[in-house]
Amino acid sequence: NxxxxxxxxxxxxxxxxxxxxxxxxARTIRTVGRVEIDERRLARVNIKFEGWIEDLRVSAIGDHVKQHQILFTIYSPDLVATQEEYLLALQGIRDLGESEFQEVARGAKNLLEATRRRFQFWDITEDHIHDLERTGTVLRTLPIHSPITGTVLKMEARAGTHVTPGTELYLIANLSQIWIMADIFEYELSLIHVGQQAKVTLSYDPETQLTGTVGFIYPTLDPQTRTAKVRFEVKNPQETLKPGMYANVNLTVPLGxxxxxxxxxxxxxxxxxxxxxxxxxxxxxxxxxxxxxxxxxxxxxxxxxxxxxxxxxxxxxxxxxxxx
Known part of the structure; x- marks a missing residue:
């Protein structure tokens, strides 16, 4: 030798x-991932009663909305009738509370509770119920609010449209944090664990550098590519990354x-x-x-x-x- x-x-x-x-x-794992919406920051807006959209406040895909912002108002004969029933039951309890006719008073109380449950099933807020009790005024239309802060990605609401329960009227996503779904080869999976940080860059914008965190390692392997999906969670405050984009992911793993x-x-x-x-x-x-x-x-x-x-x-x- x-x-x-x-x-x-x-x-x-x-x-x-x-x-x-x-x-x-240290081993550097390099891959390319696809930007996707964080499903935990996605809201679908629908209603649980029949009605007609009247005042459309948010009217375009791409509009940015704040949480609790009014999206539209809706007129529903069922909702109007239920408000009237609620006020009648409330007045009945007040009038019959001290009455010797306890069965009648109990019936009014049961009607009030049943009407309140109907409001709850329809996702009518407690604030609206309290306003109804305080003012005694039936609202002809009900405002529907955005459940989250985000961007309108899909919209089916139109002024004057008749809508039925379950119709998806808005799809709203908060893009301030997104997911990047990347494919990792099976021989590299043992080096990856939840919580690791990775550098995220864009081929067409080298100046942009973000930090991603391994949020989930999917439990199945693609038999054709011998890769598994790994989800990186990336804060995206300026909404630089948009769903559908591709991003480069570099993950450096210390090996001792x-x-x-x-x-x-x-x-x-x-x-x-x-x-x-x-x-x-x-x-x-x-x-x-x-x-x-x-x-x-x-x-x-x-x-x-x-x-x-x-x-x-x-x-x-x-x-x-x-x-x-």
Missing amino acids: MVTIAPERLQTIGVRFEEATRHPL TQLAIPRDAVLKTGERQIVFIHHGGGTLEWRNVTLGVQTDDWVEVLEGVKEGDHIVTSANFLIDSESQ
């Missing part, structure tokens, strides 16, 4: 040496401090991987090595090299040809 080459010749062919030492290793040598020091010959050890005076020894984790610049050595060995890091091929 020994080769002797004159020191002058080693210098001529550009041989360089480096001592094998322990290095902090290991005995490592430069990748260029390893010479691959068929199934073997060898390195040259310099013992001084032009005496070189080649050794088979067993390698571990590889990074962009370094490779972990499991067997064949010990700490302090002087490793040839360049011109390996020339040394190999000189030794033939």
Whole structure:
């Protein structure tokens, strides 16, 4: 396993040496992901009673709305009738509260409770019920509010339109935090865990750099691509990232401090991987090595090299040809 080459010749062919030492290793996983809406920040606006849209306040896809902002008002004969029933039951309780006819008073109370439950089933707010009790005034139309702050992505509401229970009138998403869905190869999955941070960049806008956090690792693997979906959660306060865009994701995983040598020091010959050890005076020894984790610049050595060995890091091929 020994080769002797004159020191002058080693210098001529550009041989360089480096001592094998322990290095902090890190593996960078690079992938491309697709920007998607954070499903936890998505709201679908519909109603649970029949009616007609009257005053349409938010009328275009792309409009930005605040939480509790009025989207539209709706006229519903059922809602008007229920408000009237509620006021009658409330007045009945007030009039019959001290009455000797307890069955009548109890009936009024039951009607009030049943009407209140109907309001609750229709998602009528407690504030509206309290206003009804306080003013005694039946509202002809009811305002429907946005449940979240966000952007209108879909809208089916039109002024004058008759709507039925369950009709989706608005789809609103808060894009201040989004998801990036990326494919990770199965051999890299063991390096990834929830909570890790990654750098997110855009190919067409290199100046934009965001930080993503691994939020979920999906439990299934695509049998064709041998990849699993990993969800990165990214704060997007300026809404720079928009659903449907593609983004570059770089995730650096620390691997601890290991005995490592430069990748260029390893010479691959068929199934073997060898390195040259310099013992001084032009005496070189080649050794088979067993390698571990590889990074962009370094490779972990499991067997064949010990700490302090002087490793040839360049011109390996020339040394190999000189030794033939």
